[in-house]
Amino acid sequence: MPAIRALPIDLVNQIAAGEVIERPASVVKELVENSLDAGATRIEVEIEQGGLRLIRVRDDGGGIAAAQLPLAVAAHATSKIASFDDLERVASMGFRGEALASMAAVSRFALTSREAGSEEAFRIEVDGGRMQPVRPARHPPGTSVEVRDLFYNVPARRKFLRAERTEFAHIDDLVKSLALARADVAFHLGHNGKPVRLWKAAADEAALFERVAAVLGEEFPAQSLRIEQAAAGLRLSGWVGLPSAARGQADAQYFYVNGRRVRDRVVTHAVRQAYADVLFHGRQPAFVLYLELDPAGVDVNVHPAKHEVRFREQRLVHDFLFRSLHEALAQTRAGRVPAAVPQDEGTLRMAVGGAASAAPMRSWPQADGQSRLALGVREDPLGAYAALLGESAAAPARAVVASTPEDTPPLGFAIAQLKGIYILAENARGLVLVDMHAAHERITYEKLKAARSGTGLRSQLLLVPVTLAVSAREAAAAEEHAESLAAWGLELSRGGPTSVVVRRIPALLEGADVAELTRAVLAELAQHGSSRRLEEWENALLATLACHGSVRAGRRLTLPEMNALLREMEATERSGQCNHGRPTWTELGLAELDRLFLRGR
Template identity: 80%
Template sequence: MPVIRVLPPELINQIAAGEVIERPSSVVKELVENSLDAGATRVEVDIEQGGARLIRVRDDGGGIAPDELPLAVASHATSKIGSFDDLEHVASMGFRGEALASVSSVARFALTSRARGAEAAFRIEVDGGKLQAARPAQHPPGTSVEVRDLFYNVPARRKFMRAERTEFAHIDDLLKSLALARSGVEFRLSHNGKPVRVWKAARDEQAALARVADVLGEEFPERSLRIDHAAAGLRLSGWVGLPTASRGQPDSQFFYVNGRLVRDRVVAHAVRQAYADVLFHGRHPAFVLYLELDPVGVDVNVHPAKHEVRFREQRLVHDFLFRSLHEALAQTRAGQAMQPAAVADTASTGAIAASSSSYGGGWSSGPAMQNRLSLGVREQPLGDYAALLGASPPRVDSSDWAAPSMAPDSPDQAPPLGFAIAQLKSIYVLAENEHGLVLVDMHAAHERITYEKLKAARAANHLRSQVLLVPLSLAVSAKEAAAAEEHAEALAAWGLELSRGGPSAVVVRRIPALLEGADVSQLTRDVLAELAQHGSSRRLQELENELLSTMACHGSVRAGRRLSLPEMNALLREMEATERSAQCNHGRPTWTQLSLAELDRLFLRGR
């Protein structure tokens, strides 16, 4: 066996660089984060040849004292932590003290800095791991770092670099994410001497939203909800895209934990569940969200590049994110996009529903309004879902649809979706509001209304469970068996009764009556897998929602049925009062608006 020996510092730094420095954008990330930690209000990034030839980052931060410059490029030397207690309260972007040492070991490196209040700046250079003595230089207060010929002494790493355009695209994407993290900092990016990006410092929320629009697209602000909610020591703020702003790829998702962009499975799972009822299959939501919590509650020291974090109260964070987003999205109703945007605070659930019925004197908001579009479902015993599933689709009875009063004379009293004027091909309802023309897919809209009514009925009635004739014994992992024992009470509340049958086994004794005929084995395994990984599971509720969605689809008014004007108006009023009514159960839009300006452009009016 070879003898054990201590590795030379240059090799140690190159090994560390292999973990931290993947490509030029990794260098930019480390340098810009250092600038932000130094309190910079302006950061300039200059790139040449996609970062292969030059990466220069300038800032106006606090600077570095001359006698500390050699320490700045030493391994594991930092001003950000000094004890284990500091490591548990990390609030800075970086803290390991290995970035500059790693970068300088695989490139020609120069650092020029002038501390605030100092009379002069000083410069040090590192070439091939050899540090030269500091010498005076000209530089305003702040720091400049130059990285030339990246990986020049590591040919194996250099050959894995991609084309110039590709590498610069990664740098551009990185700067976008950092610009969203620190809206109060000015960022400038240039490539081969040409300015590419300029983000001025945002001084208010409107300016911050303008920066979000520059990154996610000009239409995002109009197709998003502002959210700001705090509970249990956690605060979630930012913007969540409406389902209509979804994308084919998850490339417009920015989630920050205490200002740090992260990719976390707990977060991804909570967001996916929050959008489950409104997002079309295969689509991904767009969002910019900021989670703030005590640094003690999150461990950022789990990944060399700090892309991942670990929450100490994982279940608490998951449930907080899900409920905040789920309730904010639930407040979206058809016609809401035409109203002034407001902060979506989950503490004010129901405010939008109240506003949709507050128009003066235009129509009834009494018991008749509450019973519209019930489609005979109320005649069924709402607790008896098995009977409801076995029954034929409810018959549409137009006598249930109370006719509203005549439209008010004042346009200020007009509802968001206006008043019906016609039906097109027995499929679409056409309505006129103060903005122009509203088109509604009547089946999709009524499907959502019926679905929400069924969910509310299920919530109002205790779930029934059915005893298995022969208890089912399942072999599971020890972690999943422990999760079944720990969450037995919560599972029983959903009608699933499990008991531990051994170190790696569970016994299923009851299942929800609504899921009679389901694959009990697969259902139990799915639930336990989520419980073991995330500390919570919504699999039972999701399966029940799928059945309720199917029932709602069959029980809703079908395309091809002629509706009277009172029936169409009743449908519009129900849409305005129903949660998530802008999308059907499958995530498709239920309505769209054509403004007068858009109609004028179609017919070239005014030209």
């Protein structure tokens, strides 16, 4: 073996740069985060040739003193932490003290800064790690950093970079993410001398809304729910997309922890479970969510590029996220627009556990005849359908129903049935179309779940206990969570260091593969500290029962039956989607209908 020797400082810095600086977007991320930590209210990012030729970030933050400039570009030098206690409670975006030194090692680097209140600015340049003396310069209060010819002295790294358009797309996505993290800061992004993005600082809720719409698309705010929830020292806020607005890929998911965008398996798992009952297979939800907690409760010193975090109370965070999102999505009902809609905004909003709450469901006019669908709703259609029922039959409805839009239910009143599949209804805004089987399937499914919760869970004793070989971690999870599993009807006991014995299973799952069920539950318990797999298995069975017990396509319904179905949809949780995530209804407003027929043109 060769002798052990210390690496040259230039090589050390280039190795560190390989961990921190993956591509031009990594440079932009570190520089903009430094600007945010410096208290900037405006940040300008100028890019040339996708960042290969030039990356310039200018801010109006606090600036750096002339004597501090050499330290600013030195490795492991920072103003953000001073002790291990500071590292345990990191509240700033940056804290490692490696970013500027790493950039300076693989580029032609220059930093110009002027402290707030100072009349002089100073500049320091570093060329491939070789530092030049500090000299006076002209600059407004704040800091500018220029990174030219990235990786010019590391040609192997430069070869792995993509085309100019691709690299700039990464930078654009990054700036969007940072703009969402700090809506109170103005951002400007330019490429090759042309402006690309310009966001003013958001001074109120409406301006914040505009920035969210600018990043995720104009249609997102109108298809999202506003979340505000706090419990156990955690606070969650932001927007979650309605299931009907799900996307084919996970490109509209922004999750921030104390202002830092992160990717985390605990978060991903909680979100997936919250949407499990309403999302079509293969689709991905869209969301912008901000989680705030004590900095001591999250370890941000996990990944060199700070992409990942580790929660100290993973189960608490997981359960809080799941419960908050699950409750919000459960309150969505077909045709229902939650209260607390912002002024001059068309977005659905819902305050979960906050001061604002969804408007209570109204009781719409009813008649004495009971629907034959056994939906528990008694009503007659409005007299507006005299053409279908005859004027004499419509008269009683006219007497009890006012003609104002406020007295029309969200899904309106049925007009007719199309091909034995769709219900056509008229509401205050226009035409409503309902997939009657999908809608009745959701109603039946929710009733079955409620019945299960009301009567409790029964378990089925296995004639012969099943012994399974599992990992030591899974065996420990089975022992730790034995009581909660028993509440779901799954009775386990530890048979040894790496084995468990299954004695009972939920009665609803009689005939299920005991080994597969148990291993799936224990795998989630071992990884996340909690599991909803038993509930998901039972829900899958109830969904099958609901599907077979719902009104089938091709069945002709009377108007009272159709209206009964509409009223139950308005009162049932998650009724906007069937059990498989398909939409149950859609609406065509008068403006859309007028466009179809070119009215007013």
